[in-house]
Amino acid sequence: MANKIKGRVQNVLAGGLIAAGLAFATSATAGTIVGSQHDFSGSGWSGGEICIVCHTPHNAATITDAPLWNHAVTTATFTTYTSPSFDGLATIGQPDGSSVLCLSCHDGTVAVDSFGGTTGTTIIPGVANLGTDLSNDHPISFTYDAALAVTDPGLFDPTTTNVTIGVAPKVKTGTINDVMLLSGKLQCASCHDVHNGFTNGPTLLRISNASSALCMACHDK
Ligand code: HEC
Ligand code: HEC
Ligand code: HEC
Ligand code: HEC
Numbered sequence: 001m002a003n004k005i006k007g008r009v010q011n012v013l014a015g016g017l018i019a020a021g022l023a024f025a026t027s028a029t030a031g032t033i034v035g036s037q038h039d040f041s042g043s044g045w046s047g048g049e050i051c052i053v054c055h056t057p058h059n060a061a062t063i064t065d066a067p068l069w070n071h072a073v074t075t076a077t078f079t080t081y082t083s084p085s086f087d088g089l090a091t092i093g094q095p096d097g098s099s100v101l102c103l104s105c106h107d108g109t110v111a112v113d114s115f116g117g118t119t120g121t122t123i124i125p126g127v128a129n130l131g132t133d134l135s136n137d138h139p140i141s142f143t144y145d146a147a148l149a150v151t152d153p154g155l156f157d158p159t160t161t162n163v164t165i166g167v168a169p170k171v172k173t174g175t176i177n178d179v180m181l182l183s184g185k186l187q188c189a190s191c192h193d194v195h196n197g198f199t200n201g202p203t204l205l206r207i208s209n210a211s212s213a214l215c216m217a218c219h220d221k
Contacts, residue, residue, distance in 0.1 A: 031170040036196035037128075037204065045113040045120060053115050054101070054194075065097045065182070072114035074104045076132045081139035087152045088142035088186075095134070095141045102188040106130050144176075144186045144218075156220050163217045165206040166198035176218060180206065 033039055033050060040046040040053050056070035063069050080092055095103055104110050108129040113120025123129070130137060149157040158176035165172050165179050172179050180190040191214060192204045199205050207214040215221070 031167060031197055031200055033195045033197070037202065038194055038196070040112070043113070043122075045122070053112075056116065063100075066101055069101065070115050071101070071104055072110050072119070073100060074107050074110050076103070076107050076109045078103070078107070079133045079135045080141075081135055081137065086139065087148060088139055088144065091185075092139055092142035097141065097182050097185060097187050098189050099140050099187045102192075102194070103130070106188075107132050138191075140187050140190075141185060143184055144181055145184055154220055156218055158218070163207065165193075167200040167208075170198060172198060180217070 038054075039050050041048050041050045046053055052070060054071050055068045057068065060066075060068040060070060061073065063073060066073075078095055080094065082089060082092075086092075105112050105124050106128060108123055108131055111120035112122045112124055134140070144155070144158050146157050146159045149155040156176065158181060161176050162173060163176055163179060177184065181187075182189060191206060193199045193206050194204065196204050201208065203209075205214055207217055209215065
């Protein structure tokens with residue numbers, strides 16, 4: 001309780017300094033959302049809270065794969081990834097699962113501060129705005145299973161290949177399927193942790209991409 005009250009006071013101060021727009025806390029705590037790109041508690045419109053922008057404990061929206069969701073959801077139609085050598089084409093469709101939740105800020109059609117039933121005005125800035133054309137982004141929302149790794153031998157078998165995500169002391173080891181895929185599909189959250197829990201860096205990567213380690217977790221290149 002004492003911590004909570006202290007947190008409130010600090011957030012009120014931050015809110016007073018930066019009245020509108022996107023404001024981030026200055027010091028990140030390793031391995032948590034606090035101070036990360038998704039900590040909007042310093043923005044006046046968040047009321048000084050962190051989780052509420054995306055989640056609510058009660059009366060949440062009933063959306064598939066959306067954990068107690070409180071943010072307005074995108075209704076855009078997306079251009080999906082395609083290429084002659086892409087073997088996931090058979091199962092790729094419109095973004096689904098938790099990727100829809102990411103795109104509900106990152107496609108630039110829904111304001112970051114549209115949550116809890118209110119419509120905001122703060123559109124995500126710069127390169128973080130991916131737009132609705134995902135044909136120039138790594139494919140998402142397709143099935144990555146053992147069969148795909150047979151069709152494309154340049155991929156590791158996700159059901160038998162182990163990977164370790166996160167940064168000590170917060171790490172998780174398991175198969176690609178268990179720790180990176182969601183219901184067998186590759187999603188935004190395969191590579192990123194929205195809560196910065198199993199990452200430690202500004203792009204919220206589950207595995208550092210130094211020496212392309214993230215890419216080589218799945219691609220046998
Ligand atoms: C910017 C949006 C955003 C914020 C802020 C946010 N979350 Fe999430 N959360 C998500 C998304 C998206 C998912 C589903 C994707 C995933 O699990 O990676 C999720 C999933 C979860 C889950 C279920 C899966 C899991 O990781 O265990 C829990 C529990 C959760 N969030 C708790 C919290 C809490 C507690 C806070 C505040 C400290 C918080 N979240 C802040 C976006 C957010
Ligand atoms: C409530 C809106 C919201 C949701 C939902 C959300 N984000 Fe973000 N995200 C932001 C904002 C705002 C930023 C900061 C953009 C900036 O100022 O550069 C950000 C930053 C990021 C960054 C770092 C960008 C950089 O330039 O370093 C990544 C990566 C990211 N988000 C991925 C995700 C993923 C993956 C999900 C879903 C699992 C998600 N986000 C869900 C609003 C959101
Ligand atoms: C296959 C892994 C992978 C997937 C899937 C993925 N990303 Fe990323 N993302 C990355 C990497 C790696 C970077 C860092 C790029 C860099 O530093 O040049 C990144 C960077 C970003 C950034 C920072 C801005 C930029 O363009 O550098 C945002 C925002 C982001 N990703 C959001 C998303 C969202 C939203 C999704 C789902 C629609 C997604 N990512 C899917 C690997 C991925
Ligand atoms: C979680 C596993 C995973 C990670 C991490 C990952 N990829 Fe992929 N990637 C895949 C899968 C699966 C495919 C689909 C391959 C196919 O079906 O042809 C794919 C597709 C691609 C394609 C398109 C292939 C084509 O034929 O059009 C490229 C290029 C690519 N990835 C590059 C990268 C790079 C670069 C990184 C690191 C930034 C990365 N990937 C990280 C799993 C991953």
